Amino acid sequence: MEAALRTFFSSPRFAVAGASSDPSKFGHKVFAWYLLHSLPATPVNPRCPSVNVLSRSHTTVPGPSALQSPSETSLSVITPPPVTLKLLKEAKEAGIPAVWLQPGSFDDEGLAYARKEFKAAIAGMEPGTDGLASVGGEGWCVLVDGERGLSIAGRKWERLKL
Structure with missing residues (x-):
């Protein structure tokens, strides 16, 4: 898992599929996490042209193919398994190199595809793989394990204070 975290957080850009303006949704919370850690992130949501997060409007893209530089972007996924x-x-x-499938975002077929097709695939319900356990009881989650992932990748970050 350490190698997957290093690959994921080595990307210069990030995107959040399932980003939302609703603060009760995990897509909102995960997108805010990237912003609070001063990481360049793009919200992905085909149903609305923008999302409001941290008192600011952020223009969305409809899908990964619309990202500015997909081959330099790691993707957090917070969508229902069929999507x-x-x-x-x-x-x-x-050309996305790495994905982080948040808990509840995937089924067996999606997980198998991600593991086969991406350089790195971090999945939400696999605590303890490769000798590195998730901190949270739900498994691997950016909100719980992201800061440790940034440290493993040697990425400098500073959490913004609001």
């Missing part, structure tokens, strides 16, 4: 597989196929075709 996730289609999204992963588009991400693969666009």
Whole structure:
């Protein structure tokens, strides 16, 4: 898992599929996490042209293929399992190198596809793989394990204070 975290956080850009303006949704919380850690992130949401997060409007893109530099972007996925597989196929075709499937975002088929097709695939329900356990009881989650992942990747970050 350490290698996957290093690969994921070595990308110069990030995107959050399932980003939302609703603060109760995990897509909102994960997108805010990237912003709070001063990481360049793009919200992905085909149903709305922008999302409001941290008192600011952020323009969305409809899918991974619309990202500015997909081959330099790691993708966090917070979508329902039936949407996730289609999204992963588009991400693969666009050249996304690494994905982080948040807990509840994937089924067996989506997980198998992600593991086969990406340089790195971090999945939300695999605590303890490769000798590195997730901190949270739900498994691997950016909100819980992201800072440790940034440290493993040697990425300098500073958490913004609001």
